[in-house]
Amino acid sequence: MANALSAIVVVIVTIFIPPLGVFLIAGCGADLLINICLTLLGYFPGHIHAFYLEYVYYDRKDKARLGGMAAQQRAPGVYSQNIQTGGHTNYGTVPVQ
Template sequence: MGAASAILVVLITLLFPPAGVFCVAGCGADVLINICLTLLGYIPGHIHAFYLEYVYYERRERALEGQYAAHRAPGVYSERVQTGGGQQTYGTIAPPQVRH
């Protein structure tokens, strides 16, 4: 289901970038920034949207493998995107990595 949802979000983003950002980040600062960038020009809105989607899906895949990012992605304000849609962390402490 992960690949199908990613393809659907990319198709939505091609038509209207803020809708794609809303799908991965929810309603927040990232959507507002993307709306402003889209109003300034269609291309900046796409670049921002695809960057957020890349960070979201990349961190989601790593979280499924048990790896968590030690630092925040620059320019991303949504905790949902920062954590890949998984467990939300507060502060700068990353969840411990379990090694088997």
């Protein structure tokens, strides 16, 4: 339930301010900078990028919860490790490239 509620909040925030939605899932990094630039170039490119990042994040978060993250390839155009892993960290293990 908490996962669905957080996803709804992030989507609502992203509708109004796409870079803030990206910041909430990716933190401060390349994905945020790209989204700020896309939003300044036009409101809809910022939305498309933000919703793509959110889709990857929540899809991978669900797969990691179900145990299916081991052989996952990197998502194209996503630079945040937090998004690539769905918010899960693998402390003490070697990440699969």
